[in-house]
């Protein structure tokens with residue numbers, strides 16, 4: 257293969273998502289003379305725009321899908337190759353793309369992202385959501401649907417059950433409360449009433465519509481209903497590739513076949529026992545179907561709580577698997593338990609000269625006590641940026657230390673139309689019983705939870721416009737003993753910022 261190399265680049269980055277593109281930008285601006293190649297399976301690349309450092313560790317930005325020429329114009333030494341990597345040969349420092357080209361590299365960074373961890377593979381009635389194609393498929397199928405079942409209790413499920421209108425949604429969660437990857441039961445209780453109320457009308461269209469839309473066709477349980485008739489529309493056509501992200505649902509119509517109502521029925525503490533097609537159900541012994549008629553739905557889902565629901569399709573919102581497949585074969589990559597490429601504190605994998613960043617990798621260095629990896633947009637950006645710096649530092653023989661952004665976990669997002677800020681060990685992760693909680697909650701307005709360990713703040717969940725993120729971030733980073741303040745810490749009548757000046 258070595259002889260067939262079309263060209264050897266100093267740096268090759270695989271993947272045109274946030275991690276890969278940020279890595280390319282960092283490398284190209286740090287060493288402008290270096291030949292850099294970005295190899296990506298997707299026709300468009302994702303770039304970070306309107307980046308804003310909210311506080312020491314919190315950041316906000318928009319993400320835009322752009323043609324790769326934008327990047328090539330900015331960095332003349334960059335070549336973008338639109339093809340998927342088919343095989344990697346770390347010994348000969350070369351890789352082959354699906355269109356049969358072979359490229360050599362001095363340093364490689366794998367930013368191949370992840371794919372949905374589906375409940376079951378190759379069942380046409382089980383959908384996952386990851387990229388533009390899968391979002392469009394969801395939109396298309398939803399426009400004809402009367403009932404769907406959403407399985408999973410993380411980010412995608414939270415967004416979907418809130419956004420879908422005109423279609424009954426059965427939401428099956430393994431846990432006692434909603435949103436287990438982000439919240440505890442208290443926060444879940446604060447958020448639940450939002451499923452019963454109307455979504456606020458959006459007076460401005462989405463800032464960055466990215467998806468083609470089609471007009472939809474006409475047209476221990478807990479049930480929530482809300483009415484709304486408004487429909488949103490986006491524009492701009494793209495093809496499959498990188499993961500969606502914040503606001504992915506803003507540019508598409510998530511409307512079922514019926515008129516604009518949100519109807520969510522929650523099934524707690526249950527998993528999926530079996531998924532049947534209508535024919536399978538007819539051929540199998542009688543099932544407990546309640547009022548369902550066998551044959552009236554294309555697919556049926558049996559839950560471990562004994563209930564079976566017929567529906568138009570099932571959304572498997574059950575997490576992400578790192579996309580390691582094409583890179584592993586014939587190489588010696590160490591993998592983490594979650595299937596990610598293990599990386600050290602310089603974003604290096606176990607193979608020489610191969611780095612990795614974003615959803616594809618698992619951070620295997622000794623973490624700061626206040627940081628954990630979550631497969632999020634912000635972390636993809638931070639890892640891509642830091643990997644670029646590490647690759648450049650190695651080439652320039654410069655020392656580099658783990659970046660400050662890995663000191664404290666921080667995430668800003670929106671669920672059920674509330675601003676949500678998560679800091680540090682926001683759910684007491686890894687603390688066992690060695691922590692206490694302080695909670696302040698005003699129904700419909702805000703939910704503030706502080707996690708304390710040994711008298712020091714180690715995490716927080718802030719829902720609503722609390723304006724506390726910067727102060728709490730400082731208190732966590734300063735490791736100040738807060739014992740003397742006790743519950744005053746959350747006293748709404750005290751301006752906490754002045755308190756700690």
Ligand SMILES: Cc1cc2nc3c(=O)[nH]c(=O)nc-3n(C[C@H](O)[C@H](O)[C@H](O)COP(=O)(O)OP(=O)(O)OC[C@H]3O[C@@H](n4cnc5c(N)ncnc54)[C@H](O)[C@@H]3O)c2cc1C
Nearest residue numbers: 271272273274275297340341369498499502614615632633
């Ligand atoms: C529906 C949805 C909503 C989300 N919402 C949020 C949110 O609100 N906030 C947040 O922080 N995060 C969110 N995320 C998570 C976030 O989008 C991801 O963590 C992040 O985009 C990962 O970036 P990445 O660059 O690592 O991977 P990706 O964006 O998946 O990019 C991987 C790239 O690698 C390319 N690729 C893969 N294999 C190959 C190959 N063999 N050869 C060449 N190229 C290849 C792909 O085409 C793609 O361009 C969401 C994710 C989803 C699916």
Ligand SMILES: NC(=O)C1=CN([C@@H]2O[C@H](COP(=O)(O)OP(=O)(O)OC[C@H]3O[C@@H](n4cnc5c(N)ncnc54)[C@H](O)[C@@H]3O)[C@@H](O)[C@H]2O)C=CC1
Nearest residue numbers: 408409410411412413430437527573574575576631632669
């Ligand atoms: N606003 C945000 O920050 C958002 C972030 N994301 C990110 O996108 C990625 C994909 O999102 P999700 O698929 O929601 O992943 P996730 O990791 O957030 O949640 C997965 C959920 O599926 C559940 N689950 C796993 N296996 C299951 C099974 N067999 N049966 C039933 N439940 C099961 C888990 O308990 C968990 O609740 C994640 O990395 C997530 O963090 C997604 C949407 C919004």
